[in-house]
Amino acid sequence: MNKPDGSPEAAIATRRYDRTRRSQLWFLTLSGLLISVYGNVVPARAQSLPPPSRPASTPAPVSSPKSEVDQVTATHVTGTIKGRVVLDDGRPATNASVMLQASTNTRSPRTARVDSEGRFVFDEVPAAVYILFANAPGYIDPTLAAGTPNEWPRHLIGAQVKITMIKGGAITGTITDSRGEPVVGVGVHATPASGSPSPLVTLISGGGISESDDRGIYRIYGLLPGQYTISAGGRGPFGQFSTDGFDLDVPTYYPSSTRDTAVPVSVRSGDATTGIDIKYRGLEGHSISGVVLGKVDANPTVAPVTVLLSNAGTTSILSMTIAGLTDERRSFSFNGIADGDYDVLASLMSGQNDSVSVGTKRVTVRNGDVTGIELRLAPLSSIAGTIMLNPIKPEDKCDKRRSQLVETIIEALGDDQKKSGSQALTWFAGFGGSVNDKGEFSIRNLEADRYRLELRLPTESWYVRAINLNRASPQPTPQPASSAQSTSATPNPKNPWQGVLTIKAGEPVSGVLIDVGQDAASLRGRVAAAGEGQVIPAGLRVHLIPVARELADNVLRYHETSVNTDTSFKFTNIAPGHYFIVSRVETPIQSDAAQRPSALDPTVRARLRREAETSKIEVELKPCQSLLDYRLKLSATQ
Numbered sequence: 001m002n003k004p005d006g007s008p009e010a011a012i013a014t015r016r017y018d019r020t021r022r023s024q025l026w027f028l029t030l031s032g033l034l035i036s037v038y039g040n041v042v043p044a045r046a047q048s049l050p051p052p053s054r055p056a057s058t059p060a061p062v063s064s065p066k067s068e069v070d071q072v073t074a075t076h077v078t079g080t081i082k083g084r085v086v087l088d089d090g091r092p093a094t095n096a097s098v099m100l101q102a103s104t105n106t107r108s109p110r111t112a113r114v115d116s117e118g119r120f121v122f123d124e125v126p127a128a129v130y131i132l133f134a135n136a137p138g139y140i141d142p143t144l145a146a147g148t149p150n151e152w153p154r155h156l157i158g159a160q161v162k163i164t165m166i167k168g169g170a171i172t173g174t175i176t177d178s179r180g181e182p183v184v185g186v187g188v189h190a191t192p193a194s195g196s197p198s199p200l201v202t203l204i205s206g207g208g209i210s211e212s213d214d215r216g217i218y219r220i221y222g223l224l225p226g227q228y229t230i231s232a233g234g235r236g237p238f239g240q241f242s243t244d245g246f247d248l249d250v251p252t253y254y255p256s257s258t259r260d261t262a263v264p265v266s267v268r269s270g271d272a273t274t275g276i277d278i279k280y281r282g283l284e285g286h287s288i289s290g291v292v293l294g295k296v297d298a299n300p301t302v303a304p305v306t307v308l309l310s311n312a313g314t315t316s317i318l319s320m321t322i323a324g325l326t327d328e329r330r331s332f333s334f335n336g337i338a339d340g341d342y343d344v345l346a347s348l349m350s351g352q353n354d355s356v357s358v359g360t361k362r363v364t365v366r367n368g369d370v371t372g373i374e375l376r377l378a379p380l381s382s383i384a385g386t387i388m389l390n391p392i393k394p395e396d397k398c399d400k401r402r403s404q405l406v407e408t409i410i411e412a413l414g415d416d417q418k419k420s421g422s423q424a425l426t427w428f429a430g431f432g433g434s435v436n437d438k439g440e441f442s443i444r445n446l447e448a449d450r451y452r453l454e455l456r457l458p459t460e461s462w463y464v465r466a467i468n469l470n471r472a473s474p475q476p477t478p479q480p481a482s483s484a485q486s487t488s489a490t491p492n493p494k495n496p497w498q499g500v501l502t503i504k505a506g507e508p509v510s511g512v513l514i515d516v517g518q519d520a521a522s523l524r525g526r527v528a529a530a531g532e533g534q535v536i537p538a539g540l541r542v543h544l545i546p547v548a549r550e551l552a553d554n555v556l557r558y559h560e561t562s563v564n565t566d567t568s569f570k571f572t573n574i575a576p577g578h579y580f581i582v583s584r585v586e587t588p589i590q591s592d593a594a595q596r597p598s599a600l601d602p603t604v605r606a607r608l609r610r611e612a613e614t615s616k617i618e619v620e621l622k623p624c625q626s627l628l629d630y631r632l633k634l635s636a637t638q
Contacts, residue, residue, distance in 0.1 A: 077127040077404055079157030085118045085134050088166045088269070092118030096136035096165070102128040103154060127404040127437075130155045132163065139165035140224055156407050156458055167270035168222040173254075173277045175212045175232050182216025183280045186232050186246050190220045191316055193227040193264040209236070219272075227264040230254040232278050234285070234336040235319050250285035250338040254278050258338060259311070286365050289333035290373025292323045292346045294357065305348050307332045307375070312341035312362060339365050346375040356380050356445045381446040381503045383412055385512025387439040387455075390465055392518045398624030399461035399518060405439040407458035410514075412443045415450040415500050415596070448505040452600070455514070460572040461624065463520040464556055467497040470511030499555040499600040517575060521621035524570040525630030527563050527583060534634065537585050542569045542632065543598070544619075545612040547578040552609060558599030569632075576623040580612030581632060 081100060085093040098120045101109040112120045131152050134141045141163055143153055155161055171190055175183040188210045210218040212232070220230075234251035253262035256279035265276050292305050305323040310316055323330040323346065332346075346359045359375035387405055410433035433443040455464055503509050523544075527536055546557040556575075563569045563583070586598070599605045615635070621627060 077157070077402060078124045079127070080121060080123050081125050081130060081132075081155055081157055081159050081161070082119070082121040083132070083159070083161030083163060085114050085120065085136070085163045085165065087136075087139065088164060092116065093134070093136045093139065093165055094118060096134055096139075098163075099133040099135070100125070101131050101133065102126075103131050103152075125157050127157055128406050129409055130159075132161055134163045134165060136165055138168055138222065140168050140222065141165050142224065150411065154409060154456070156403075158401065166225075169225060169267035169269055170219060170221040170223065170272040171228065171230060171265055171267060171276050172217070172219040172272055172274050173230075174216045175218060175278050175280050176216055177280050177282065182214070183212055183232070184214050184216065186212050186280065187234075187236050188212065188218040188220060188230065188232045188278075189236055189251075190223060190228040190230055190265075193229050223267045225267055225269045227266050229259065229262045230265055230276055230278065231259075231262075232280055233282070235334070246336075248284050248336050250281070250283045250336055252278055252281045252283075256281060259340070285336040285338055286367075287333055287335045287369045287371075288337055288342065288344065288363055288365065288373065289331070289369070289371050290344075290375060292330040292332065292359060292375045292377060294348075294359065294377030305330050305346055305377075308345045308347070309334050309337075310343050310345070312343050314343075318342075337365050339367065341365075344373060344375060346377060348377055379506045380444070381448060381505065381507045382442060382444045382509065383433075383446065383451070383453075383501065383503065383512060384442040384508070384510045385440075385514060387435060387441060387514045387516060389439075389462075390515050390517050396623070397461070397518050398520070399459045401459055403458040403462070404437065406435055406437045408435050408439075408441075409433070409456040410435060410441050410443065411454045411456070412446055412451040412501075413454055415452050415600075446503060448503060448507075450500050450502045452500055452596075453512075453514075455516075457516070457573055460522050460626075461518060461520050463517050463573045463575050465515040465517045465575065466513075466556065467515075468513040469497070469501070469509075470513065497555065499597065519576060519623035520572070521574045521576050521623065521625045521627070522570070522572040523574065523619065523621060523627045523630055524568070525628075525632055527567045527569065528631050528633050530634050536563065536567050536634070539585050539587060540583055541586050542571075542581065542583050543608055543612075544571060544574065544579040544581055545608050547580055547618060551577075553602075553605070555597070555599050555605070558597065558605065558608070560595075560598060562595075574621055576621050576625070578618060578620050580609075580615070581617050581619050582608070582612050582615055583632060583634060584608075584611070 083098075085096040085098065087093050093114060094116055096114045096118065097111055098114065099109050099111045100122050110122055110125075112122060114120045131144075132155060133144065142165075143163075153161075175186055175188065177183055190208050208220065208223070210220045212218045218232075231251035231253045233246040233249040235247045236251075251259070253259055254265060254276055255263060257263070265273055267273055288309065292307065307321050307323050308317050309319045309321075311318065319334050321332050321334065323332045334344075342363045342365065344361050344363055348357045357377040357379045359377045361373055361375055363370055363373060387408060387410070389405065412433070433441040435441040453467065457463070501509070501512075527540065527542070529536065540563040541560050542563060544559040546552070546554065551557045557577070559571055559574060561569050561571055598608065617632075619627070619630070
């Protein structure tokens, strides 16, 4: 690298290099934070989790164990994950690379370059749940770019994956002062106008940030299609790692305004939005400062205390800082703050169990600095237990894929769909429960709330038989599968599972036992009109209700699914038995969350049974049966 010559161009180049390094350091720091929080993978809700009756997104069963999945021992299975990376016009992305990262354990990521056809292969992959990251200069994988990590596509060994990348958009313009002169070397940021955080896939591709050159011109590239607010100046999210002459300024938003009156800028895939000029105001802002309180172990494996600043009620990070590594009082400060309402969040990851302690506070800035803020760390809640397979003779198993417990995803979903919760804490909402090869799981970093446990099973041949709670157990960790087997084989009559678990703030719930059967059935069919001219109504859902009266209150035996636009529907992962099958028109929830199962409401469950017993339409599902082309006729009144 040539030694800087002192010219303005060299100074700008040096600042750009420093700013790039800051963005990389920011990305690495935030990645480390989220890896610990989410369970080992860097992020970004595109698809909400499926309700229990919907199948998990898994690869098709492999016909030959030696072709894609190799059985080495009963507990050690390896296989292949392969696929192809293409551009949105169908051409192979020949300059792409792919990273494979397990989302439910601590294995190191693996990388591969694609060949001339865009193909990639990962061999000898241990059984687990994986996420694929594709990277190609100037392009973005849109499936990894929206929402939180909970909705990123997951893959199992044996999967064949097609990744289609889209061309990133760009925003360009000029930064000038009140005299019309160019403002040189000021940082420019693009933030989603929705207030959501910038997807990390955008940061990976180098998008979201730029710096004006000696002409005052900036260009931000690698952006997903959507609307953005553009701001110049201020500390920005990377200000922790270095300073410049604009750190103390309040950001100026396009065209020359505060955040409240900013004009959103639209970005389209592959296009550059030009003329987004900003007249820089150069107003000095206020500061927010305080200390983080709470016990922090003097342990080198404990991560530093990270403090995030965001606009109140959003997850969009304005800035991040590390609370004094060598300062026993763990002080922090943010500068260049405009008048407004903000959320400040401090977090600490424990090196022993990767649990998170957080402290939050809503802060209002009005015409001056805000000092003396105290953020007191307190642990978040967790749920731990064991998933085990119910014993079955080898010849009675219908899973030919040799699925493993470590390939299971368990999720805790907030049961109150109207509750928004603390927006800042959504950073720590979890990346799904971590399941090891013994079936032991833990779901960390939960707020006090009511939760539903949702399982994504690796095969349609498994189903959830029972969920038992042993909350009175003093054991801090779940029992091993061998000793817990008899406990969870049948529902606990003293504490029956009602579909919802309530946890208190900071409560570590342990001893949850989940029993999984290995001879599930499935049903696929279509809804048919009762008479000529009858239209299949929108919002139609199909329900399975157990015929046996002793199962009337077993919520795990009730299943429901939506009817697709082509009138098809399907049920998988169903316990063998006799069921009533009925269809009902239901108003969909106005939320991105998964549909709350109707049977969790005792009143609705009783009404479903009455309708089912009146219609008397029954279906028998035998062990391992896959019933296809079932025809369900609508009643004349629907």
